[in-house]
Amino acid sequence: MTTLPRWADLGLIPLLNLSLAFLVSGLVVAAIGEDPIKAITVMIQGAFVYDGSLGYTLYYTTNFIFTGLAVSVAYKAMLFNIGGEGQAYLGGLGAVIVCLALDSILPAILLIPLAIAGAALFGALWALIPGWLQAYRGSHIVITTIMFNFIAAGMMVSLLGGPLQRVGQSSPQTRNIGEAGQLPFIHDIGRAMGFEATTTPLNLAFPLALLACLGVWVLIWRTRWGYALRALGHSQPAAVYAGIPAQRMIVVAMLISGALAGCMAVNEILGAQHKMVLNFTAGYGFTGIAVALMGRTHPVGIILAALLFGAIYQGGAELNFEFRTITREMVLLIQGLIILFSGALALMFVPWLGRALRRG
């Protein structure tokens, strides 16, 4: 394996991948007869400059931080958790059950922590079975977590069309949760403090996500458990030699990973939508894989990568709005290209760059 200096590994490689993604996207835009330069300007302005755009960008970023962290924690033990989507979905179920049951009884100060715990718990439990199967039965985690995404989706269809469905409604969604279960919006906090603020879905889940990053960093790099996890991920024989209980570590790593994915629902359900709708996870769990890979599974990298993906989501929506020819599908294509180059092909440049740097 080629090893690169740290600056090239962490700085140059992501930059190169991103540039290539934008270059190819630009070619696509040019091919349908639009000006790529104008398109990228609209995208950047749409993500950061227009009124309220930053709020939307950070709101998307919050989702990506949670799902990206989830993938990272499992990845440290060399487990590829593809099930973030399903775990987030179940997280939503945990949060919404707590809220629907208790929002008329408990005050916000009790209900919200309880609902967050519910999201984390349900997400964790959904990752427990694949984790246990991997640790004690050798079933491949990639296969089981993918299957569990489907099971989660099927289960939620029946729940949202059945017992959880809002009374007297035909759309598959729950009733709105009471105010006690709603995380405050940042614009409301801003206005209360006397600032003018545009209404956006950005809410207190965002600082919570940043806290989660700090928590994961401490867990992985500063606790003895994190040390054991990293040893296990790098070398199973060495971990066994060191007396690290590999099977238990795998299960616990998956529990934490699932809990983090489940917390994505905190942003969507407690923060923004205040109800659970069908498919509210909208692929954030899958994109989390790309976020984690691009962020090199380090919390700081994940914040940056999540911000990038948040900006692409928000800027992409703006693109769709400004250019009639750039349809929703085109925007998806551009997002897909970025995921392709920075996720799936993340290591494409490594051998070439390694050679170039050695020569230079």
Add this chain to the structure above:
Amino acid sequence: MTPAIRMQGITKRFGAVIANDAVDLTVKPGSIHGVIGENGAGKSTLMSVLYGFYGADAGTIEVEGEAVTIASSADAIALGIGMVHQHFMLVQTFTVLENVMLGAEGGPMLAQGMEENRQELERLSQNYGLTVDPDALVGDLPVGVQQRVEIIKALRRGARVLILDEPTGVLTPEETEGLFQILRGLASEGVSILLITHKLNEIMAVTDQVSVMRGGKMVAHRETAVTSGSELAALMVGREVSLTREPAVASQGAPALDAKDMTWRDNNGVVRLQDVSLTLYGGEVLGVAGVSGNGQSELLNVLSGIEPMQEGELTIGNRRIVSADPAGPAEMRKLGLAHVPEDRHHRGLVLPFEARENAVLGYHHGPGTGEGRLISPAALTSHCTRLMNGFDVRPPDPMLRSAGFSGGNQQKLILAREIEAAPKILLIGQPTRGVDIGAIEFINDRIEELKAQGCAILLVSVELEEIFALSDRIAVMNEGRIEGVVRRTEADTATIGRLMAGVTGESAA
């Protein structure tokens, strides 16, 4: 008689390492020719040259008297050379017939090729006694029969020379005997067989001629009938064991570790340890000698808790360890047992970790990571710096990734970690393998120091010189058994060599 194979002056270098140094080998047609040597002696490289995996840097190869160039395994096959690898190259979900016809399907439709191959399979079965059900799934077959399928595949491709690389490593004794019968049958039909092994008894049991390799050189050719196991053992490990160092006089203390009748089987059910009993006393070094692959690694793994106990029992202090009440590596450490593993790259170190992280591997709940709930980087650094200074690890940089250190310095870091834990028992596997001369003396001094402090030390090494230089008693392992335990003062290389060859008692040749 024209030799089936004649290799002359074969030299193969890998960078600075000379794996084969002007090696000669002549195989008579229809004979079973053994090539014996320790791991790393150059046997596999030589066979890889013959089978076309590597081009030799120098030397010539003749097959049945014709000078040939073998650039690929396809060339080798075309010249009638077949190879049965240590790890089988079979499709587990295919039947025997489907595996045999792989690469010889005979056209786009299978029916005709199938029929031809079935007939061919029957012919080979009859001629060579290689009976196997053509329609059985390979994955369902025992390992010994799978190996038979590999042999059939090679013969199906017209092999007149068959290379077998450590063929008995995965076999039970009964399967081994079955294989030997097949080999004898093949030889009587005119097939020449090259048997690569490090097991002396196999050479004695089945071969006609034997060539001994050591350190990349061919050191001897013998007729099996006129040599003996002990002569071959001496040739393999080096005739001269220079005794430059005498172990310090031991004051044998109390028993620190007591193993009784330990038997251990691997995942394939092959017995790797057979009724091993040994007692290790404080203040002594017990050397475990033997040709590598005779159960030494398994002994270390079971004693250190890496592999669970199966049969027998192990007592350390007041703790009695049996299969129903096993102790893992973490508990073993708590019992005061430290372990310098044989394989430092896979077990002893996590190579991508910084040196200071590896300095607490296995002890990350101990004081090396600091006192608080979180790991203190400052504590890691100061702990590692202390180890590095005490054991002269160079460069003394706690932040350097472990892969960046030389073999000797990696080993010193592991020794420092294990010795600093102040163990009552220390298991050491191959302490100086891949370690430069300067570091060897340093490591040996540390082992003696620890012994003087009353630690009980079990030293596993394939270097007899090292065993003699450090041990108070020498246990010799062969085929998973302890053949004998000899006091260092009463031991000589001839005795040890006989024990290594599994020749015990007065009848030793």
